[in-house]
Amino acid sequence: MTTRSNPVVTSGSGARNRGRKVAVIGSGSWGTTFAKVLSDAGCDVTMWARRPEVANEIQVARRNSQYLPGINLPKNLKATGDLAVALTGAQLVFLAVPSQTLRQNLLDLEPYLDRRSVLVSLVKGVEKTTTMRMSEVITDTLDIGPERIGVVSGPNIALEIAKEQPTGAVASCVDLHVAQEIATACSAPYFRSYVNTDVIGTELGGVLKNLIALAIGIVDGVGYGENTKAAIITRGLAEMTEFAVASGADPATLSGLAGLGDLIATCQSPLSRNNTAGRLIGQGYSQEETREQMQQTAEGITSVPPVLELARERGIVMPIVEQVQMVLSGTMAPKHLGPHLATEDDVPRPELTLGGAHPSRWQRFLNRMKGHPA
Numbered sequence: 001m002t003t004r005s006n007p008v009v010t011s012g013s014g015a016r017n018r019g020r021k022v023a024v025i026g027s028g029s030w031g032t033t034f035a036k037v038l039s040d041a042g043c044d045v046t047m048w049a050r051r052p053e054v055a056n057e058i059q060v061a062r063r064n065s066q067y068l069p070g071i072n073l074p075k076n077l078k079a080t081g082d083l084a085v086a087l088t089g090a091q092l093v094f095l096a097v098p099s100q101t102l103r104q105n106l107l108d109l110e111p112y113l114d115r116r117s118v119l120v121s122l123v124k125g126v127e128k129t130t131t132m133r134m135s136e137v138i139t140d141t142l143d144i145g146p147e148r149i150g151v152v153s154g155p156n157i158a159l160e161i162a163k164e165q166p167t168g169a170v171a172s173c174v175d176l177h178v179a180q181e182i183a184t185a186c187s188a189p190y191f192r193s194y195v196n197t198d199v200i201g202t203e204l205g206g207v208l209k210n211l212i213a214l215a216i217g218i219v220d221g222v223g224y225g226e227n228t229k230a231a232i233i234t235r236g237l238a239e240m241t242e243f244a245v246a247s248g249a250d251p252a253t254l255s256g257l258a259g260l261g262d263l264i265a266t267c268q269s270p271l272s273r274n275n276t277a278g279r280l281i282g283q284g285y286s287q288e289e290t291r292e293q294m295q296q297t298a299e300g301i302t303s304v305p306p307v308l309e310l311a312r313e314r315g316i317v318m319p320i321v322e323q324v325q326m327v328l329s330g331t332m333a334p335k336h337l338g339p340h341l342a343t344e345d346d347v348p349r350p351e352l353t354l355g356g357a358h359p360s361r362w363q364r365f366l367n368r369m370k371g372h373p374a
């Protein structure tokens with residue numbers, strides 16, 4: 001499995017993207033921002049918006065005032081409410097809708113999809129009813145091969161990127177050549193795209209960091225300081241890595257942009273919706289009140305139950321995510337999230353990192369403690 005993320009040189013990508021037709025499905029904060037990145041990279045971009053008034057505002061006023069206030073969009077960016085128009089001739093189709101609607105959106109777009117086009121998920125959630133990752137939902141719905149399915153993920157807070165503040169991301173596909181095509185399409189001067197072939201790790205990094213960002217928001221809302229948050233981020237990365245590796249990911253991916261990078265951005269940024277949702281819950285708002293206050297998608301809240309279900313199936317213990325679930329369901333007070341980090345064991349645990357907290361290593365440690373052979 002190829003694990004290293006190799007940079008795609010950004011200079012000259014405009015020339016390489018000349019004439020490259022791409023579509024972006026979804027016109028919320030990330031869909032609109034990513035469309036700007038693709039457009040600034042030289043692609044011929046058409047966005048699809050569910051609401052005609054959003055498509056119209058983008059097309060006519062070059063603005064998406066609900067999601068990206070104050071941002072001027074590129075003049076050559078097109079927007080439509082008609083899927084057929086958006087998809088005609090599109091070689092790459094970027095998906096930026098909420099995870100729970102993706103399946104239906106795919107069914108809607110299927111009749112207009114070119115059989116050679118590549119679908120690229122920008123979505124950072126899992127389907128609640130099936131526990132599937134988004135690339136799995138694509139395979140399940142459209143019956144297309146993995147060489148036509150990609151993922152882009154990284155530390156990508158939309159509003160910062162819309163302001164052209166520099167960052168990077170990883171474009172992933174099992175076919176390295178396709179990953180390079182995707183990365184080239186989204187290599188703008190302020191957006192550096194790397195490639196790998198670890199779709200599972202790249203995709204799960206984006207899903208799992210949202211759960212840890214919820215925990216960070218919760219303890220922030222309680223009023224705990226930097227030590228608590230640093231402990232949660234560090235142990236959170238170990239949890240993310242163990243889960244991802246048990247799902248077939250390469251551990252190296254989780255220490256890259258799609259793992260650690262995105263974890264840092266989401267846990268630190270007050271612009272993160274997951275972080276914000278956690279903070280409201282930590283301040284004592286109910287899950288319902290939090291949903292009402294949030295105008296945008298906070299994928300983490302929906303992903304907690306399916307991720308825990310998968311963790312149980314795979315024999316993985318995720319103490320932080322379990323505690324987030326208890327706080328969300330009202331069975332644990334937010335102020336208890338931090339103190340429960342490491343107090344469950346009779347024998348103090350070794351600090352196992354980078355996917356090393358697998359039960360077999362823990363068992364070997366316990367055996368040594370009891371004087372048994374390792």
Ligand SMILES: NC(=O)C1=CN([C@@H]2O[C@H](COP(=O)(O)OP(=O)(O)OC[C@H]3O[C@@H](n4cnc5c(N)ncnc54)[C@H](O)[C@@H]3O)[C@@H](O)[C@H]2O)C=CC1
Nearest residue numbers: 027028029030031050096097101123124156157158296297
């Ligand atoms: N905003 C960000 O900074 C980033 C978001 N993402 C991911 O991108 C995905 C989309 O998130 P955002 O654009 O941020 O959310 P958003 O809340 O800003 O926008 C969601 C968009 O989906 C549309 N939508 C809602 N229901 C729909 C349906 N049934 N069919 C089609 N469209 C529907 C909304 O009208 C809106 O345009 C999420 O999985 C998120 O985790 C990934 C990277 C960065």
Ligand SMILES: O=C(CO)COP(=O)(O)O
Nearest residue numbers: 154155156157272273274
């Ligand atoms: O994925 C993101 C940053 O990479 C956006 O995070 P939020 O969905 O929490 O805003």
